[in-house]
Amino acid sequence: MPDKISIVVLAKDEQRCIARCLASITDHGFEILVVDTGSTDETTDIVAKHDNVRLVHFPWSDSFSAARNFAIESVPAGWIVFLDADEWLSEHAAEELTARLSEWSGAPNLARLVLTPTIFDVDRGIAEEGVPRVFRAESSIRYRGPVHEYPVVEGERDVRVDLARLGVEFRHDGYHPEVARDKDKLHRNLRLLDLALAADPDNPRWWYYTLRDGLPVFDRDRIVSLCDTLRDLPSDNRRTGELLSTAQLYRLALGTACQGLAALRDWRALDRYCGELDRLGSPDGTYFRLMAELSTGVLTNRDLLGAVRLRGDEKLVATSVVDPAGRHLDALIVALLERLRGESEAERYRALCEPWTDVFFDRGRARAA
Known part of the structure; x- marks a missing residue:
């Protein structure tokens, strides 16, 4: 039976x-x-x-x-x-x-x-x-x-x-944004996370989720403070039975923080965290750095080739906090192609990709600065 x-x-x-x-x-x-x-x-x-x-x-x-x-x-x-x-x-x-x-x-x-x-x-x-x-x-x-x-x-x-x-x-x-708004999930979760932090302040889980859930309403100082706190927590959190290590949660927090800093257009702080992501072996530092340069700097064919090379490393891309499937990198490559080689070549690549939406893109098309 x-x-x-x-x-x-x-x-x-x-x-x-x-x-x-x-x-x-x-x-x-x-x-x-x-x-x-x-x-x-x-x-x-x-x-x-x-x-x-x-x-x-x-x-x-x-x-x-x-x-x-x-x-x-x-x-x-x-x-x-x-x-x-x-x-x-x-x-x-x-x-x-x-x-x-x-x-x-x-x-x-x-x-x-x-x-x-x-x-x-x-x-x-x-x-x-x-x-x-x-x-x-x-x-x-x-x-x-x-x-x-x-x-x-x-x-x-x-x-x-x-x-x-x-x-x-x-x-x-x-x-879905309408569902989350109707149930006010953001403020409910932040209130419950405050309770978790008060009861268990050394558990890195609660610091990470506070950052992740509060990202839409936090300013630059709050984002940086949460990352700094998580970085400085004891590395051994086995007593909590937590599924992820402090280092893993810190890595997730950096990728999340970069999304918030990009939305705030704080490129200096974002660049510092991109360096940390590089040091930790994350592919996300490259993504955020190139997106910042698309908004503020001068790009070269070397940047495009670097993005294409990264996209081809499926094992590394699978560790991305942004999207383990790599759709954000496809959107980046389209944006780089459009900037460096023209709209027609960009459209040919876009036709092969799944749509991607984040702080930079809306269904694969770059948002207005």
Whole structure:
């Protein structure tokens, strides 16, 4: 008899998308649990229409971890799969989930194993790997942190979990600007991150996510201060059970900071961080430096050849904070071609590329300075 698979959906005011989420996972043999944390819209009414979905209520306590851990305690055994309300599975992915988990059921390290689906953002066209969502409900794995929570093996001293790719795609659309604005995710997350920093100031995770989430509203001094703090934190953060090292989070922070500094047109500070990214072996220093030169300086064919050479190094590009698929570099090459060799040659290359949008580009076309 195959192991039971319980899919847990945390929900609060999700009337926009909860029906789509549930429709994608019903009729596939899953146990489905919706944990509502205080909806005031039609969410619970929509859930109640599904006879095969169990609805429980958990008062919101300023902690996504608390809600997730409550859900874990509500599932006695088998696989537990966390699916956000603004996510859904294709028909193929729902069938594949059962097959993949059946294959993993005999793994030797289930007590500390967490599987990571691919989270595909349909609005941005970006696939995110490494998001920990699936593990055994009877294990000692629990979540830590009020927001951007992460799993640990709970004990006298929390232990880092083992991660492995699940190989199943979850589709997601919660990062759409209108959705984020309606739910005021920015200010909610910053408030919860303040709580995390107050309780655990030496954990580099909270400094990095404060920078990442607050980037749209932070000024240059705040961006630099957060990077400096993260750089100076103790290098050994194993006591937290954190999945990434301090050095890895600092590298992510530098790439994120460059995006904010570029939006602020602070080229001097950006150039300093490009040097740090070069030192750390990141491809992003080249990208931001050349984009700054496109805005302020003189470019040569050597710059174009350097960008093309970098684009061809798929292993290095895959470490990019900006886009591991390298679409930002394609947009850069188009911009360089247009500047150095003319519009027709740029358009020929653009036709081969996927659209890219960031602080410099809108669907592959350079934004006005």
